[in-house]
Amino acid sequence: MSKFLKVIAGAALLSATSAHAEMGLGREATPEEVAAWDIDIRPDGMGLPVGSGDVYTGEELWLENCSVCHGDFAEGTGRWPVLAGGFGTLEGDRPVKTVGSYWPYLSTVYDYIYRAMPFGNAQSLSHDDVYALTAYLLYSNDLVDDEFELSNENFTDVEMPNAPNFFMDDRMETEFPLFTVEACMEGCKDNVEITARAAVIDVTPDAAGGDLEGGGEAPAAAEEAPAEEAPVVEEAVVEEPAALDMALVAEGEKNFRQCKSCHQVGEGAKNRTGPVLNGIVGATAGMVDGFRYSGDMADAGAGGLVWTPEELTAFLADPKGYMSGTKMTFRGVRDEEDIAGIIEYLKSFAE
Amino acid sequence: MIDQFKGMKPSRRAFLRGAAATGVAAVGTKAAAEGEAAILEKQPWSQFLGKGVDEAPYGMPSAFEADVTRKTVPWLTAESISSINFTPLHELDGIITPNGLCFERHHGGTAEIDPAEHRIMINGLVDRELVFTMEDLMRFPRENHVYFLECAANSGMEWRGAQLNGCQFTHGMIHNVMYTGVPLRLLLEEAGVKTEGKWLLAEGADAAGMTRSIPMEKALDDCLVAFKMNGEALRPEQGYPVRLVVPGWEGNMWIKWLRRLEVGDQPWHHREETSKYTDLLGDGQARRFTWEMDAKSVITSPSPQKPITHGKGPLVITGVAWSGRGMIPRVDVSIDGGATWAEARMSGPSMDKSMHRFYYQIDWDGSPLLLQSRAHDSTGYVQPTKNQLREVRGLNSIYHNNGIQTWAVNSDGVAENVEVS
Incomplete structure (x- = not known):
């Protein structure tokens, strides 16, 4: 479009571009393609599929798919998001921003669960599942009773308590005038005192410069970093080189990436969403210290289940199929060679 | 070999120590020689042949720069997939961020996509719902622009006071690169936006299905x-x-990993524009759609990870500044915690919504410094102090902290993140 045309059509352009002669690139999307990708939901209900789910069903699904990170009652575990409670905290020192206390629209809950949850297995839930989970979140926030059923029919009737407390960015009105005054250049303060020091709080990662106290000469901490960043696996592998297929270990390290959101392995590993996996190959199931296993996993361990490579292979291929009650909400690894790599990689970490 | 820090000239003290050591070592070969080993002794790289071409088909930085990397702060997030790391601003100069050092923030990990399998769809309130391949995209007219990208949460850990020692961590959720791409307007024109189409939903192909609503203007x-x-x-x-x-x-x-653009008549209010990326104020109310990044600056050297190692005398103070509303014609620097200010020297290209580089040269007498920088943008906005921001917004805002940063430098040259009265 020429500049001349742009000037004339300027105002119209802001609302419509259809007057422009197109270049003929791309192709028309089929209705099936649009339906496959257009999963978004809006506060006015646009995009809501036909379906329903109640609190009771939601609770079952929650315990199976969500509680491992968000807690049985949506109270959150570790640093994973707290999704229930927090009412009356928004003005305090530590606001707890949950679905109940903060989120302005229920459609956001539905949209996000359907598009991105469970973490690591997105878009695996049915629409009825998502209605049920959304209903459970309303229940866990005391916004509905335990008999409640949510559906596309009553969805937009639900009003979220904090909706009125959001307003459009007003910085241009409230801040811009304050911060466009002429800047002081001299005699701006009578005296200057240090009022806070990061060193007192001491939460900077060590490799970054925690050790700068010792004098101005050596950026010692910066030099430590490469050692810190050396992959843990190399160390461990050196200890037990004989039994391991190194190429397979390396392959397994890559594939283990999908496990890392929940499991730690190596020196200093801790229980996170899932248990520490040091020494897991050959260990009795359900026995890692300090980890709260599902009843099924604990029972299996008590019954003598040992994580031989064969058992691990079956478990990793289809966790829920292998043990329906496991807390491990993971879709499983399809390729047997990938599983073999992961097991070989895990073997490289002795207890 | 004398004591030498990676990539730095030796200090005078180190030079004297080195000279003394060299004097001893050199006895017998060149008794009268006086000077630095770096010059007097043949270096292996001057004597023996180096690597040929193609040793590294994709070139990497010198081994002496191995510590110049993105770094994360593990305690910030539950795990490393939906997490963030930081650009090492303290090691960079000029205005362009090298690609491998651009900070990362993912909500569902990095999607690894075969471009041949990638499609971009435009749907919703358009005349024609379209699908483009990457090859289609490459046939539209392109433009080149340098822009900064700053996470809304950059400096967010500092709302309650100085917390992290290093501008990589306090200010490193930013990068500045030259983009080549097609104006979004051209794609939307191709589909034909209907008159009631006032908003656009952009969606990623990653496991977070990342979405944001963008006004059509x-x-x-x-x-x-x-x-x-x-x-x-x-x-x-x-x-x-x-x-x-x-x-x-x-x-x-x-x-x-952009895969879909949907045109609508109102915003979607998705997770990343309601539950997150809204700015909670002191009274419990929250601002939404705080899109623009306010003018901001930071001194990158000296800074906690980049102490002064050369002692008294000429000192280069340098940093970067940027504004989401335009250009940065001016940055002021204070060495006394904001009592007195002087204009810094801007250097390098000045472009709209791009990072700008400034320098301020002093003759350091070895006395403690309280270093600050203050950006002025092309709209007349002057970067506020952190306390000025807190007065308006309270302490719970998390996002959009563009307050003035203070580094306390002691007489040894060690720098620390502090706040001042």
Whole structure:
């Protein structure tokens, strides 16, 4: 479009571009393609599929798919998001921003669960599942009773308590005038005192410069970093080189990436969403210290289940199929060679 | 070999120690020689042949720069997939961020996409719902622009007071690169936006299905659908094969792995624009759609990870400044905690919504410094102090902290993150 045309059509352009002669690139999307990708939901209900789910069903699904990170009652575990409670905290020192206390629209809950949850297995839930989970979140926030059923029919009737407390960015009105005054250049303060020091709080990662106290000469901490960043696996592998297929270990390290959101392995590993996996190959199931296993996993361990490579292979291929009650909400690894790599990689970490 | 820090000239003290040591070592070969080993002794790299071409088909930095990397702060997030790391601003100069050092922020990990399998769909309130391949995209007219991308949460850990020692951690959720891409307007024109189409939903192909609502005025103004950064393909962690560029606006709107653009008549209010990326004020109310990044600056050297190692005398103070509303014609520097200010020297290209570089040269007498920088943008906005921001917003805002940063430098040259009265 020429500049001349742009000037004339300027105002119209802001609302419509259809007057422009197109270049003929791309192709028309089929209705099936649009339906496959257009999963978004809006506060006015646009995009809501036909379906329903109640609190009771939601609770079952929650315990199976969500509680491992968000807690049985949506109270959150570790640093994973707290999704229930927090009412009356928004003005305090530590606001707890949950679905109940903060989120302005229920459609956001539905949209996000359907598009991105469970973490690591997105878009695996049915629409009825998502209605049920959304209903459970309303229940866990005391916004509905335990008999409640949510559906596309009553969805937009639900009003979220904090909706009125959001307003459009007003910085241009409230801040811009304050911060466009002429800047002081001299005699701006009578005296200057240090009022806070990061060193007192001491939460900077060590490799970054925690050790700068010792004098101005050596950026010692910066030099430590490469050692810190050396992959843990190399160390461990050196200890037990004989039994391991190194190429397979390396392959397994890559594939283990999908496990890392929940499991730690190596020196200093801790229980996170899932248990520490040091020494897991050959260990009795359900026995890692300090980890709260599902009843099924604990029972299996008590019954003598040992994580031989064969058992691990079956478990990793289809966790829920292998043990329906496991807390491990993971879709499983399809390729047997990938599983073999992961097991070989895990073997490289002795207890 | 004398004591020498990676990439730094030796201090005078180290030089004297080195000279003394060399004197001893050199006895017998060149008794009268006086000077530095670096000059008097043959260095292996001057004597023996180096590596030939193609040893590294994709070139990497010197081994002496091995510590110049992105770094994370593990305690910030539950795990490393939906997490963030930081650009090492203290090690960089000029205004361009090298691709491998651009900070990462993912909500569902890095999607690894075969460009041949990637599609971009436009649907909703348009005349024609369209699908483009990457090849289609490459046939539209392209533009090149340098823009900064700053996460809305940059400096967010500092709302309650100085917390992290290093400008990498306090200010490193930013990068500045040259993008090559197609104006988003051209793609929307191809589909034909209906008159009631006032909003655009941009969606990523990653496991977070990242989405943000963007007003149509911005979409038709300066947004790009970009496939190159600094001349080469986007890095996977920056959205390969294609990402949205939303100049001057908060980073999470720059949808990576862009796969869909939906035109609508109202915003979607999705997770990343309601539950997150809304600014909670002291009275419990929250601002939404705080898109623009306010003018901001930081001194990158000296800083906690970049202490003064050369002692008294000439000292280069340098840093970067940027504004989501335009250019940075001026930055002021204070060495006394904000009592007295002087204009710094701007150097390098000055571009709209791009990072700017400033320098301030002093003759350091070895006395403690309280270093601050203050950006002025082309709209007349002057970067506020952190306390000025707290007066307006309280302590719970998390996002959009553009307050003035203070580094306390002691007489040894060690720098520390502090706040001052």
